[in-house]
Amino acid sequence: MSKDKQFVKEITPQQEDFSRWYIDTITKAELMSYSPVRGCVVLRPDGYEIWELIQRELDARFKETGHRNAYFPLFIPESFFQKEKEHVEGFNPELPWVTEAGGEKLEERLAIRPTSETMIGHMYANWIQSYRDLPVLINQWANVVRWEKRTLPFLRTTEFLWQEGHTAHEDEADARRETMQMLEVYREFAENVLAIPVIVGQKTPSEKFAGAVDTYSIEAMMRDGKAVQAGTSHYLGTNFAQAFNIQYLDRENKQQYVHTTSWGVSTRLIGALIMVHGDDRGLVLPPKVAPLQAVMIPIGPPKTREQVLKRTDELFAELKRAGIRVKVDDRDQSPGWKFNEYEMRGVPVRIELGPRDLDNGVVVLVSRVSGEKRTVEQANIVEEVRKMLEENHKLMYERALKFRDEHMTDVDSLDEFRSFLEEKRGFALAGWCGSDACERQVKEETGATSRNIPFEPKVRKSACLVCGAPAAHTVVFGRSY
Amino acid sequence: MSKDKQFVKEITPQQEDFSRWYIDTITKAELMSYSPVRGCVVLRPDGYEIWELIQRELDARFKETGHRNAYFPLFIPESFFQKEKEHVEGFNPELPWVTEAGGEKLEERLAIRPTSETMIGHMYANWIQSYRDLPVLINQWANVVRWEKRTLPFLRTTEFLWQEGHTAHEDEADARRETMQMLEVYREFAENVLAIPVIVGQKTPSEKFAGAVDTYSIEAMMRDGKAVQAGTSHYLGTNFAQAFNIQYLDRENKQQYVHTTSWGVSTRLIGALIMVHGDDRGLVLPPKVAPLQAVMIPIGPPKTREQVLKRTDELFAELKRAGIRVKVDDRDQSPGWKFNEYEMRGVPVRIELGPRDLDNGVVVLVSRVSGEKRTVEQANIVEEVRKMLEENHKLMYERALKFRDEHMTDVDSLDEFRSFLEEKRGFALAGWCGSDACERQVKEETGATSRNIPFEPKVRKSACLVCGAPAAHTVVFGRSY
Incomplete structure (x- = not known):
């Protein structure tokens, strides 16, 4: 018996304290251990093997859709972050910096990558010359680091493992097709491999990726009613192409900026599948990724x-x-x-x-x-x-879908939303006028954020839940990890 | 056509300049690109896919021999390095340090891992309690960083990809059995997958891993006669167990230190297979790892x-x-x-x-x-x-073996060794008395280092090539990458 196990006698029931249930379960099942570095965990063999199985399934899908893997440096020169304004604002607060190496102070600080749009943009500018070089369809499996204030094993850790796809295209239409294709790969994977039903939609401007034109996501509901953003796919327009000067000679012999995309999922999927399927006896693993x-x-x-x-x-x-x-x-x-x-x-x-x-x-x-x-x-x-494995998968999916349906409602006002959250927990569909102010007010008064603007909402709402003005969109709101 | 390609017109013949041949070949074949970070390269899809195929072959062998994968943090607290004296001396000069993160100065500097004995030792101390927990057989696929002064794509880069096995055992016998088992896995893999003949043996004390009791290696000869250390397996004794207090209750209910091993190969294998098999027309890829x-x-x-x-x-x-x-x-x-x-x-x-x-x-x-x-x-x-694929593999192996045999001799004196290196390049078998001084003198006068003490030398020498005293060992010497 390991020392870790000694400290975990029983698993706390979900109803009593969901967070403690989660930590008890992943510790007792030996999926992870806390490390001596703040916010970093160790993925133990049973946890890491879930990731290996996730990788195998996703990698096959990426390759089927024409992508190849590559590997880019862990370090990103400070000057690279300055080139895309929104990107630097979004990531700067979370960066760890290497300032000394090999016994000397570095002339330029190096960030540990939080994501690789900048480094990959720089390389694409060297590789891409003509429309004949396009599209470039590359994925990277890597570790990334974001210096988070509050961490939770799998769901939000300082260092985590993920994949980041980065593609470059001749025009907007082709890049948008790619963005939606990879979003669909994620949806299909979440449902058919992890048995997790997801809500597919577009992020509101305030929630999109720093540097993206549009961000799309799949959102899952945990058994405590909170949301996990399980995967994102971004259309980046020519933002990074302009910042890194990724130009190509088009079919009319004119210089054009490429249109780029990026998309990723991470080890937080392990946290999601545990919180979607687990029960008071512990883990319930989806058969396709069960070690x-x-x-x-x-x-x-x-x-x-x-x-x-x-x-x-x-x-x-x-x-x-x-x-x-x-x-x-x-x-x-x-x-x-x-x-x-x-x-x-x-x-x-x-x-x-x-x-x-x-x-x-x-x-x-x-x-x-x-x-x-x-x-x-x-x-x-x-x-x-x-x-029985197939039946289990199906049962798990159906049970998760039923749970989500029971914990999802539509609301017409903030008051209604607040009482729903108090009584029942879960997601609410609501009208939204489109203003940042109203979105912010929802957050301040309920702790819930817009998850996404679903492609297929169950109902369409006509008025903003905050200001009552005509709704520009019907949005899913929920508290999130 | 990419911009990179424009600059490479022809491949320099090997005889004219082997280093330029190497760089021309890997650039033109698009295996890698230089990155904007000193000493770091990008593994492009054709280069990375070789690594993926290497991983697949090795991973299957690791799992067959009872190992499982896990993942440990990238960051190592400075205090960890102080715990094993030789280890800190060996790695300190090559460490990059994170000193700031999330907008604040860190209280303790964090190194980027150059290898993970310390972090894993710390975790094993938590996980291992009784002989029932042993052996622990874990491998990690990861990136590591060593701040090298001189770099060469694949063979020596600041950041590189590798696997590091770390195991803990009840006693010396079991740990030594593991050390030799993994060395044999590497030999079999090098020969049967990469078609590279290797010399299997033990490192001299001055060339062993910082913190090891004994280091074993497989050594390959490149087509310029230089050596590449292609894989190493270390018996670490109780050095790290004592430094990190990894103790267990044995079958007689007594506290004992575990005996540990570590073993690794890296993306330098890609450099090795290119330099062993390539010719003036470019790459010649071993069929089993050819994308x-x-x-x-x-x-x-x-x-x-x-x-x-x-x-x-x-x-x-x-x-x-x-x-x-x-x-x-x-x-x-x-x-x-x-x-x-x-x-x-x-x-x-x-x-x-x-x-x-x-x-x-x-x-x-x-x-x-x-x-x-x-x-x-x-x-x-x-x-x-x-x-034809099978025949190619066999031909490549035989050709490499023939080349190595033609570029390997035995020598009785430093003079003889010097003239061999001038005329023919390659490895020499020589007697060695066992003193550091004589080993150092070989290096100073020929630029060659001891590669290893081969288990099966073709001849056994009786006198030290430097001092003439009775030979304690017959050693392979060669210049190396």
């Missing part, structure tokens, strides 16, 4: 142990050959202890095999999501486990 | 173009389905121009298809390694391409 999809637990008295273990090992080999991430736990602890342990760790399917099952040629599958116990033929074990 | 394994070039007059392209596309689909990394180049440039282009880029197999081949049901395969042209049945294209 362990099934655990086999042999049961019964010592005298039948050898026989049971032999058959367990055979079935284990069969499942493994079929590509299912599975292990056998034949340690000395009691079956009951093990059941709790793997439930806490969120393993989608438990497989129990005892002496009577041996006689009958069956095993018992238990779903982490529904708790259902299912006796199935050993001969069909691969397809039965696959079936 | 493109085969390129299809349709040839013949415009009137047969459509027909040829149609068949090319069918064969392309077949190769792709078989998992071969292949593309069709149907651009307007002449076949001759394309042949040169893909030879320069090191693509292992060229597939030519013209109207006459269409009639005969054949295609022509051309090997990048031997230049051999082989007319094969279209019906057998997958197995014929696979065969």
